[in-house]
Amino acid sequence: MSRKFSADRGFLTIAQGDEYVRMAYALAMSLSATQREVSRLCVAITPGTDVPSEYEWAFDEIVEIPWNDEASTSSWKIENKWKYPHVTPYEETICLDADMLFTSDVSNWWKILAFNDVQICSRVMTYRGDMFDTREYRKCFDPNGLPDIYTGMMYVRQSDRTYEFFDVVRHVFHNWQGLFYDCLDETRPSFLSGDVAYALAIREMDAAQEFVAKNGCPRFVHMKSLGQGWDPSLMVGENWSNRVPVFFTSGLELKVGCHLQTLPFHYHDKTFLTDRIIETYEGALR
Amino acid sequence: MSSGVLLFANNNDQLDYGSMSMACSLLQKRHMGKPVCLVTDDGTVSWMVSQYGRQKVDSAFDHIVIKPTASESTRKFHDGPYAEYSLPWKNFTRVDAYDLTPFESTLMMDVDYLVLSDLLNLCWDSGEDILMNKDIRFIDGSYPSDHDVHVSPFGITMYWATVLFFRKSWRSKHLFSIASHVRDNYPYYTKVYDLPPGTYRNDHAFSIAAHVISGYISPGSVLSLPTGRTRTSTDMDHLMEIQSDDAILFMAQNRAQPWKFLPVRVFGTDVHVMNKFSLSRAVPSIIARFS
Numbered sequence: 001m002s003r004k005f006s007a008d009r010g011f012l013t014i015a016q017g018d019e020y021v022r023m024a025y026a027l028a029m030s031l032s033a034t035q036r037e038v039s040r041l042c043v044a045i046t047p048g049t050d051v052p053s054e055y056e057w058a059f060d061e062i063v064e065i066p067w068n069d070e071a072s073t074s075s076w077k078i079e080n081k082w083k084y085p086h087v088t089p090y091e092e093t094i095c096l097d098a099d100m101l102f103t104s105d106v107s108n109w110w111k112i113l114a115f116n117d118v119q120i121c122s123r124v125m126t127y128r129g130d131m132f133d134t135r136e137y138r139k140c141f142d143p144n145g146l147p148d149i150y151t152g153m154m155y156v157r158q159s160d161r162t163y164e165f166f167d168v169v170r171h172v173f174h175n176w177q178g179l180f181y182d183c184l185d186e187t188r189p190s191f192l193s194g195d196v197a198y199a200l201a202i203r204e205m206d207a208a209q210e211f212v213a214k215n216g217c218p219r220f221v222h223m224k225s226l227g228q229g230w231d232p233s234l235m236v237g238e239n240w241s242n243r244v245p246v247f248f249t250s251g252l253e254l255k256v257g258c259h260l261q262t263l264p265f266h267y268h269d270k271t272f273l274t275d276r277i278i279e280t281y282e283g284a285l286r
Numbered sequence: 287m288s289s290g291v292l293l294f295a296n297n298n299d300q301l302d303y304g305s306m307s308m309a310c311s312l313l314q315k316r317h318m319g320k321p322v323c324l325v326t327d328d329g330t331v332s333w334m335v336s337q338y339g340r341q342k343v344d345s346a347f348d349h350i351v352i353k354p355t356a357s358e359s360t361r362k363f364h365d366g367p368y369a370e371y372s373l374p375w376k377n378f379t380r381v382d383a384y385d386l387t388p389f390e391s392t393l394m395m396d397v398d399y400l401v402l403s404d405l406l407n408l409c410w411d412s413g414e415d416i417l418m419n420k421d422i423r424f425i426d427g428s429y430p431s432d433h434d435v436h437v438s439p440f441g442i443t444m445y446w447a448t449v450l451f452f453r454k455s456w457r458s459k460h461l462f463s464i465a466s467h468v469r470d471n472y473p474y475y476t477k478v479y480d481l482p483p484g485t486y487r488n489d490h491a492f493s494i495a496a497h498v499i500s501g502y503i504s505p506g507s508v509l510s511l512p513t514g515r516t517r518t519s520t521d522m523d524h525l526m527e528i529q530s531d532d533a534i535l536f537m538a539q540n541r542a543q544p545w546k547f548l549p550v551r552v553f554g555t556d557v558h559v560m561n562k563f564s565l566s567r568a569v570p571s572i573i574a575r576f577s
Contacts, residue, residue: 128443128504129503129504129505130504229432230432230439230440231431231432231439234439243440244440245440245441245478245480255502257438257440257441257442257480258441258442258478258479258480258497258502259442259502259503259504260501260502260503262503
């Protein structure tokens with residue numbers, strides 16, 4: 001039985017809980033504001049997550065994550081992240097973390113990504129345009145030969161090979177404790193990390209050449225504090241928006257530390273997404 | 287197309303920038319051979335003429351532009367780690383260089399920048415209309431700390447206006463126009479760019495201007511000078527001796543153990559000497575050697 005898709009291409013994000021739905025709403029508006037060719041966003045929710053009626057106009061699709069909510073007992077809800085190809089209503093999908101804003105058009109990425117069934121981001125940047133290359137958050141990657149991937153952004157195309165890969169990813173997600181213990185050394189995380197799980201799946205399939213994106217497409221700004229090159233004595237912490245000047249103009253330009261942002265901006269710090277930013281998007285788009 | 291070096295010198299009660307500009311000019315003529323235009327005030331010119339004679343002053347400078355300085359700020363000057371002075375600092379006219387220079391292509395430099403090579407002559411045929419360094423390296427080989435790399439802890443890249451090459455064009459005119467706006471509205475830009483409060487700095491004005499003409503993105507579109515990075519001696523170091531036409535001996539303060547000093551010989555590479563008192567003591571020997 002072949003599956004029906006609502007469109008060729010689109011973006012997908014998972015949003016569990018009010019906070020994530022709000023972030024997905026801002027993400028949807030940022031896509032509408034910037035993308036020339038593909039701007040549709042599907043938001044995947046779990047039972048019990050409400051999408052406020054005032055947000056519905058921004059989403060092209062609202063779908064329920066299939067099977068059970070595997071993240072129901074977690075505070076950091078990533079256990080459903082292996083379900084992307086099953087959830088998406090699109091033939092080609094760029095899967096995103098919800099805490100992101102798009103700041104410019106990335107239409108030309110689709111053609112480049114379409115050469116492969118799966119492409120997971122492997123290059124991320126600081127807000128100043130430097131490479132984000134700290135190993136502070138990746139202590140188990142280098143000792144265990146894991147590919148340096150960032151599952152906050154990945155391209156997925158419907159194909160047998162894709163499902164083959166995601167079967168392995170599912171297996172890692174479902175058996176992460178044993179697999180992390182058996183396959184990683186003592187630097188292994190004590191919690192389920194999506195990046196580690198996907199990286200382990202790629203390593204075990206020896207598929208880095210195939211699934212790890214090259215040449216910086218796609219890439220995004222990764223606003224984890226320890227990688228921004230700030231003086232450690234400043235002790236910024238992960239709520240960076242309390243310290244770093246942010247300007248969001250009525251023209252929907254985002255400047256952080258007076259640097260204009262032109263890549264997808266993965267803000268991480270949820271306090272960054274103020275009501276003012278949302279209202280500015282609404283004012284421009286509605 | 288005319289090309290040359292542009293210097294700015296305005297004396298205060300204690301620092302003889304005029305004499306420093308003569309030394310800078312003579313060194314530059316020795317190594318690069320370019321004409322020099324000095325922007326200064328009547329008082330500084332009179333002082334130089336009284337010290338060196340009209341002929342020597344005229345041989346050092348091909349053009350002298352008199353521009354009175356209405357404004358000045360106050361800043362701290364150090365003569366090594368054990369002496370500190372608060373003195374007037376007349377640094378507001380640099381951003382007017384586009385209109386003041388008589389040259390089509392201009393290398394604007396601080397008078398405490400000692401040219402010991404001809405590397406900067408590569409600017410003239412570079413095809414670029416603006417060149418300015420953002421990297422510095424101290425004479426002891428140490429790297430700058432973050433406040434010398436960015437204008438503020440979370441802010442934009444610091445460009446060093448110590449040496450700035452520009453060829454007259456709409457883009458370089460735009461750079462100076464923005465820098466002028468920063469000078470004229472410094473309190474506003476201090477807030478927006480989170481600059482350290484207090485004294486106006488040309489480095490900040492030109493850093494902001496470079497950032498703006500680069501579309502507010504990093505890395506910016508302003509390329510570095512042929513020197514790549516500016517070799518810098520801080521105001522904690524001492525210039526000891528001009529050893530030859532292209533070699534200077536310094537005593538460089540050990541950054542980690544500031545009571546210790548390291549003899550450092552800078553040879554065949556230009557150097558920015560921030561300790562102006564120390565430079566002033568060396569100026570007579572420079573002028574005598576290169577006149």
